Amino acid sequence: VKLAIEVYEQALKKNPKDGAVASKIGKALVKTHNYVKAINYYEAALKSGQQNFLRYDLADLLMKLRQYERCEKVLQEALTHDPVNELPLLTEDCRYLVLLAKVQSKVNKNDEALLSLQRVSRVLKRAQLEQPDSVPAQKQLAAEICAEIAKHCSSQRGYERAVKFYKEALVYCESDSKVMLELAQLYLTLDDVEACQQQCSAILKNDPVNEPATLMMADLMFRKQDYEQAVFHFQQLLERKPDNYPTLSRLIDLLRRAGKLEEVPRFLEMAEKHSSRAKFEPGYNYCKGLYLWYTGEPNDGLRHFNKARKDNDWGQNAVYNMIEICLNPDNETIGGEVFENLDGDMGNSTEKQESEQLAVRTAEKLLKELKPQTPAGHVQLRILENYCYLATKQKANVERALNVFIEIANSEKDHVPALLAMATAYMILKQTPRARNQLKRIAKMNWNIIDADEFEKSWLLLADIYIQSGKYDMAGELLKRCLRHNKSCCKAYEYMGYIMEKEQSFRDAALNYEMAWKYSNQTNPTIGYKLAFNYLKAKRHVDAIDVCHKVLDAHPNYPRIRKDILDKARAALRS
Structure with a gap:
């Protein structure tokens, strides 16, 4: 690179007005991390007055170096000139304005940033009318600017306006996959599944191996509870790149919700075969x-x-x-009593x-090791910190945590984790009616993937409360909801088994405990005990004995199972 800089400098001496060469020197200096030298070089070139377009390169560099004030000054200088009406000059201004809007956003001048982008938008509309077959580069710029405005609207939660500008961007460049992806993501935020799927399908038609679009497609199928299709999309990605761990972690969550965790080991093995270092x-x-x-x-x-x-x-x-x-x-179920x-x-x-x-x-x-990077992350950390107080089960600690949860729930609208935490604290304090009120609030809300685990825990805790007061039908509805969203939900099957057992339907109870036993990977001795007990009651003595052996192999001192079930099942077989 150093040699290249020398060659460029020789060329520039021969032809000082060659802007392209001057620009190459600046970029080469940036490439070698000679930032101060690059800035000095650009400023000197600008002082000599001949390479005006180097101003953009300088501003761009200052922005990358986070020297926002200096950057804004350079851009304002570039935009300070007599009013012009010629399109090429206005288009040149557009480039500066887009960069200016980015800088203004960085320093929280959001309204000014939007004004800069709107100025650009007006010029582009005029360009489209006056030069309908304008050069591709200009169309590309127009698309980028509309996408930038859309991003800006989106960050301010103006989602509908953002959709409008993304669509405008696609008028200029109809097959720009980056813009299509951003629009698809926006539709996903708005929970417009059909529109999102349309965008993803269009991207995958042009580029079948587009990873973000494939991931989003899997996400969509997941929301539609079409687990087969969702797994298919993930599988495609992992067969191409078995050590794509972000995708694998998403797939594991998906297979859990689909009740197919037994399929996970083969993907882990694929990663192990792909690289000998995988296990590290x-x-x-x-x-x-x-x-x-x-x-x-x-x-x-x-x-x-x-x-x-x-x-x-x-x-x-x-x-x-x-x-x-x-x-x-x-x-x-923390706080549950059943x-x-x-x-x-x-x-x-x-x-x-x-x-x-x-x-x-x-x-x-x-x-102490958690370092959240977002406001939502800080809230999550506060909730977890206070769950530690709940875990002590000491009244003063639980009340202290409860006050924090109430404060979060008041400042964050419909915050499922905070409402669940409040309900849990009320249950530990034996204030069941108050807990029930919070949980009923959550039960009325629309499910979303971000709070999926908290929704599940809330429905389980509310089901627990209903079971305690003998409202088995209402509990059953909530448990079915848990299983609709997570077919591996061990606890839901366990509660279902308990309800059936209470209703003296031992055969059905055994079927539910079987599922709980399956999804706990036959490791939970309490579930094993209940399953064996209901097998005994349903006169399935051999099955009861098998389960007792499995429990006792792993937990030789597990209480009561030998006396209550194993001996009785053996005696029944002998008689």
Whole structure:
């Protein structure tokens, strides 16, 4: 590059007015990170007055270096001239105005930025009328500017106007996949599934391997609950690139919701075969941790998340998941009372209490590693911090957390995680009617993928309350809703089994506990106990004995199962 700069400088000496060469020198200096020299060079060239268009290069460089004030000054100078009416000159101004709008956005002069972009938009409309077959470069610029205005409107939540400008951009460049993607994403935000699908289909028609469009298509199929199609789109991406871990992590969540977690290992194996280093990759360990957590192996999940914990890309999500596991390793309904009474004789052992306290202390340490980058992330962190107070079960701590949750719920409209946290705190404080009011609020809201887990937990907790007061039909509706959105929802099957058991329908209870046992990967001894008990009641003695053996193999000291079920089932077979 240094040699190139020397050659360019020689050429410029021979022809000082050659703007193209001057521009190349500036860009070469930037390439070699000689930023100060590049700025000085541009400024000197501008002082000599012959390379006026270098002003754009200078402004662009200043913006990249975040010298926004200097950048704005250079652009305002470029735009300070006598009024002109010729299109080429107006178009030149447009380039400066677009850059100016970007700078103004960076320093929060949002209204001024919009005015700059609107000036541009007017010029482009005129250009379209006066030069309908204008050069492709001009059309490209017009499309970029409309997209920029759309982005601006979108950031200010003016979504309808944003759609209008994206559509205008596509009039100039009808097959610009970047603009089409942004428009598709906007439709997704507005939950306009059909319009989004149209855009994605158009992109994939021109470019069948377009990754963001394929991902979005999978997302859409997911929202339509067409899991087969969604998995198909993900599979296409992973067969081309098995170590595409962001896609794999999305697929694992999708397969969980589709009730097909048994398909995950083959994708993990594909990644292992693709690279011998896979097992050391943070992305791989994150995905493996997710799979283990979802299949009832929280401790193994923790171990794998821990391997991704220090990574720039995966670390923050890994830490969030580790905290969730520490605070609720067995995925219980926090604040729920139905199963609390049943597991009473096991639930309060000193050993269990000690391990819970240790887990809370670990969670508190991990919280210090979270560095949220967005306002929403900061709210999420505050909620998690206060869940640690809930986990102590001490009245003063729970009340302290509750006040924070109320404050968040008041300032953030319809914030599902905050409302669920409030309800959970009320349940721990034994204020069930107040908890029920918050949960009923959530039950009336439209489901969305971002808050999917919190919706599920809210419906389960409300179902728990209804079961406690004998309202089995209302509970059943909520449990079906859980399973519609997550076919692997172990807890929903467990509650269904409990309702059937209460109604003395042991055969149906066993069918539901079977599903709970399947989706807990046959690892949860409590579910195993209930399944074996209902097999016994439904006179399926051999099945009861099989399940007892599985539970006792993994948990040799599990209470009551031998005396209550195993011995009785064996006796029944003998008689």
